[in-house]
Amino acid sequence: MIKVEPLAFETNYDYLVRDLATGTLGVVDLADGAELTQRFKAQGQTPDFLFLTHHHHDHVEGLEDFLAAFPQVQVVKPLGETRISVPALEMGPTDSLLFGRTSVQALLTHAHTKHCAAYLFDQTHLFVGDALFRAGCGRLFEGDGPSLEAAMDRFGSLPPQTLLYFGHEYGLANLKFAATLEPLNQAIGLAQWELQACLEQGIPGAPVSLGQELRVNPFLRLDLPGLQQHLNPLGTIPRSEQFLLLRRQRDKF
Numbered sequence: 001m002i003k004v005e006p007l008a009f010e011t012n013y014d015y016l017v018r019d020l021a022t023g024t025l026g027v028v029d030l031a032d033g034a035e036l037t038q039r040f041k042a043q044g045q046t047p048d049f050l051f052l053t054h055h056h057h058d059h060v061e062g063l064e065d066f067l068a069a070f071p072q073v074q075v076v077k078p079l080g081e082t083r084i085s086v087p088a089l090e091m092g093p094t095d096s097l098l099f100g101r102t103s104v105q106a107l108l109t110h111a112h113t114k115h116c117a118a119y120l121f122d123q124t125h126l127f128v129g130d131a132l133f134r135a136g137c138g139r140l141f142e143g144d145g146p147s148l149e150a151a152m153d154r155f156g157s158l159p160p161q162t163l164l165y166f167g168h169e170y171g172l173a174n175l176k177f178a179a180t181l182e183p184l185n186q187a188i189g190l191a192q193w194e195l196q197a198c199l200e201q202g203i204p205g206a207p208v209s210l211g212q213e214l215r216v217n218p219f220l221r222l223d224l225p226g227l228q229q230h231l232n233p234l235g236t237i238p239r240s241e242q243f244l245l246l247r248r249q250r251d252k253f
């Protein structure tokens with residue numbers, strides 16, 4: 001069993017993860033390595049693991065200095081990601097590791113960047129980085145329609161009770177976009193109201209369950225009639241191109 005503490009850095013989220021049975025301490029992503037180093041030193045804590053979801057600078061910020069401060073940290077990165085150049089354990093879709101007494105597996109997607117890992121702790125807690133967001137997904141920097149389709153189908157097929165921890169807080173803008181696509185979907189309005197209330201009180205917008213996401217996230221609802229009417233009114237556009245179209249519409253929103 002784990003305990004998770006989200007740490008907000010402007011729009012980024014890092015997460016502190018603790019295995020309750022053993023006290024093993026992990027960090028998911030580094031939005032600000034210097035600040036995290038200070039925090040750990042001030043609290044007399046020593047992280048054991050650093051899980052990196054992808055190579056973007058706002059997820060590996062201050063990595064070398066962080067590792068200089070905590071040389072015992074085991075870095076974990078997506079299989080095949082050479083742009084994270086520090087010594088690291090690579091995790092692919094068939095790998096698993098023990099974090100204290102908690103099992104960790106990696107889901108690899110190839111849409112936001114060519115190598116994104118989402119780390120699944122205890123079959124329940126999924127740290128998705130920028131592959132999926134509240135009511136949206138990450139920009140397609142390196143992937144294409146088929147890779148976005150594969151990523152969304154992978155996430156969408158997980159058990160609905162899976163808890164999602166996003167790499168950024170873009171929920172309000174994403175929900176606003178989602179509302180333009182499905183103006184009659186009351187779950188979107190409710191999610192906007194709830195998220196706004198949380199953020200105003202300084203409460204992080206993550207985690208949310210996959211079940212909640214399936215009610216509002218257009219990238220997970222693409223096959224439903226409301227979205228099909230919008231993206232594919234004549235029924236002629238291949239499904240992977242519909243994902244691309246939806247992502248491009250969000251880019252311009």
Ligand SMILES: [Fe+2]
Pocket residue numbers: 054056112130138
């Ligand atoms: Fe990113």
